[in-house]
Amino acid sequence: MFQVGSRTSSREPIELAETGEIVDLMLKFIYPRQSATVTSFETLDNALQAANKYQLDDMYQQLRHQLMSRESLVSVYTDSLKALGVSSTHGFKKETLVASALAHGNYDFTTVDGLLQLAKNAPEAIPWIIIIGIPSVKSKVISDVLFNYNKYPMKPPKKLCNVCRKDRAYGYLDRNSPDTHYSPPEWLARWAHGLFKTLKIRPREDWKACFDVGFLFKAVGRYGGTPIRSMNGNCTCLDSFSRREGARAFLRWSEDVYDCLAARLVGLRELEGLME
Structure with a gap:
């Protein structure tokens, strides 16, 4: 005054x-x-x-x-x-x-490091980082992992049915070239889509169940149903995954996907700590 x-x-x-x-x-x-x-x-x-x-x-x-x-x-x-x-x-x-x-x-607002730098230099932006930044980075990481079907960990399991093996290969370059691309099996694309929509909104503490065989069957049923038909016939991968040996193979593979996501998102813990 x-x-x-x-x-x-x-x-x-x-x-x-x-x-x-x-x-x-x-x-x-x-x-x-x-x-x-x-x-x-x-x-x-x-x-x-x-x-x-x-x-x-x-x-x-x-x-x-x-x-x-x-x-x-x-x-x-x-x-x-x-x-x-x-x-x-x-x-x-x-x-x-x-x-x-x-x-x-x-600033790179799409990475954990970029948002941490922003929070350090502009503390007044922390509420917006929490409301907008964290969900955006989370979605970007999840989509980057789940929709790269030609890279680890989303390359399909080695044991695919004959139909999926035929459908998958459409390499437009030499098949031995690292630049060759392949289409994902239909069940994998549906699983990735369902997983992406679920993980975006589910707390990470509750993610594990999404990598079980049961979630795979739910995702396949929700996004197209069964049987999975193609020009080469009907996919039988799900039949394999419903049996003990096939289910174990799927779980070993899906656990790699989970571990990759967890490692990529570990930095979010520090961002979430800004709320404390």
Whole structure:
């Protein structure tokens, strides 16, 4: 609270809600000998609010200009994240777009490390990291693992039925080339799709059951049903997985998928710790 006037005046003093720093800054803009220098984004935010409140248009425009000036201490080029916060708060569209683009260039919001760096440099962003960042990174990792059918751990088990072996091979290059691609067996594609939709919303503590044979049969039934037909006949992989030996083979394979996902997502524990 800042007081204007004196006790000897015939009128009551005027009390302003702004701090002495902001009032001093306002006076420098009203009676300038040279442009006032703003040294922090907090001061810039408060000064913009004061300029808008008292309709000091010239001050308001000069402060806004500082957001885009390369010589300014409070510009999108000195700290894109803090500038983004100020510009979005005050509805500055151009400044918000520039600050957002620069922030995306400085931080990778799709990785655990990128979000941890963001939390360190901009603690005020932690609520958004928890609400948006963590689910986004989780979904990206899950999809990256589950839908790469030509890479470990999603390469199909070696023991496929004859129909799936015929359907799978459509290599457009030499089959011995590492660049050759193969289509996944239909049951695997359905399992991956069902698994992705479930793991996105299920706590990791409850994931294990999704890698059992029972979940495979549920996913296959939900996304197309059985039998699984193709040009070469009906898939019999599920018949194999319903027997003890085949079920064990499937569990050994699916456990590798689970372990890979768990390893890739271990960093989320640190991000989730930001909530504590």
